[in-house]
Ligand code: HEM
């Protein structure tokens with residue numbers, strides 16, 4: 001076509017052998033947006049802990065999630081989503097670090113949202129909590145870890161109450177969700193920008209929705225231990 | 233006015249380099265930043281010291297040659313201004329001013345404050361042009377262009393390629409530069425023809441040169457002397473995805489002997 005051989009050669013030697021910057025980020029953003037919808041479902045179920053019905057509705061919902069075949073399939077998709085998001089998060093972060101081998105002597109004074117610069121750090125905090133969460137619930141459910149004495153391995157309600165009665169656990173939980181809030185506050189608006197959905201007409205709306213989502217989700221999860229400590 | 237300057241000195245690309253402290257006195261508040269550096273250099277020449285090398289050309293904010301990372305900000309403390317348009321009245325008397333070169337693996341230091349920005353030229357060479365002959369002047373409105381599109385194209389075309397976006401980005405990403413070049417051509421009918429090829433080639437060249445990924449911190453938009461919007465980056469991502477997923481494939485013509 002119109003292009004000289006030289007540029008085609010450059011293109012061949014670079015893009016074909018690895019995911020391009022934009023593709024990597026789009027995969028990450030799409031996986032992230034999937035996690036964002038998953039979190040809403042998860043929050044909805046967890047808030048049933050506060051229903052005050054001795055765990056009936058919570059257990060029913062958890063039971064549905066554990067047995068419904070569609071949800072079972074989505075569980076695999078969910079693991080995939082986390083994996084993709086984290087693997088590409090790592091790839092992108094490593095490439096970003098490598099692009100400036102020599103740093104500035106003077107600290108940056110550019111006006112940016114501070115949370116956007118620490119996505120990897122907040123992501124790692126969420127990841128550490130995720131491991132804890134797996135050991136506490138998923139591994140217990142599948143029988144890899146023995147449940148605490150007197151609690152059935154499928155009884156998530158009493159398992160949760162026991163965990164939240166531990167002040168140390170509640171503190172770790174609260175800090176983790178605070179960081180999840182930081183991550184989400186930037187994540188939702190960033191994901192739209194990355195997949196190319198940004199325009200002066202609705203850029204403001206997306207930012208507001210992003211912040212509201214972060215506050216509602218992080219706040220919603222954080223209400224639960226407080227309710228157990230203060231109300232019950 | 234009196235200033236203490238901490239300037240990055242580096243003999244050549246191989247030299248390790250470091251900050252050197254200088255004092256300048258009797259600086260008029262209305263002298264430009266470069267006039268202040270010119271005075272320092274006169275002083276250094278008189279002392280038999282190698283003057284500080286820095287990039288500059290038009291000194292009127294239109295060519296994109298000047299750079300300098302001043303006190304943690306490309307082009308200094310003012311918004312929407314190049315270093316050549318910065319004046320000493322924007323500083324306080326007695327200030328200590330850090331002056332460093334752009335930092336990015338793809339922009340190696342040549343000497344002192346001068347970096348090699350030919351990586352940007354390589355990106356342009358990969359497709360930042362329209363390769364058909366434009367011919368003579370056509371009659372008005374033979375190719376209609378919607379006004380909002382031409383406005384947006386013009387805003388993007390204001391990019392002077394100085395590299396402040398790369399310098400300010402925590403990831404040394406060139407996406408504001410590349411996206412403004414892609415936008416100003418993709419929004420106009422003459423540039424539209426090659427848009428899909430262009431975006432793929434320019435992005436892959438950008439990647440191969442080792443620039444980072446955008447992580448949407450928008451430091452670039454805050455520091456761009458031409459105040460180019462990150463909406464262009466979203467447009468580039470859209471164009472790139474559309475080209476990746478939907479571009480018509482070139483027909484392979486094979487010759488048999
Ligand atoms: C429930 C948990 C999580 C959700 C809902 C989530 C969601 C998101 C979303 C939507 C983005 C925006 C993508 C973009 O910039 O376009 C993002 C960015 C990011 N996430 Fe997550 N994330 C989660 C957990 C994690 C974890 C466990 C890590 C791993 C260490 C991580 C690392 C990152 C990083 C590094 C970025 C920034 C990428 C960049 O722009 O440079 N995230 N996240």
Ligand code: FES
Nearest residue numbers: 289291296298316
């Ligand atoms: S010297 Fe031309 S823009 Fe500054």
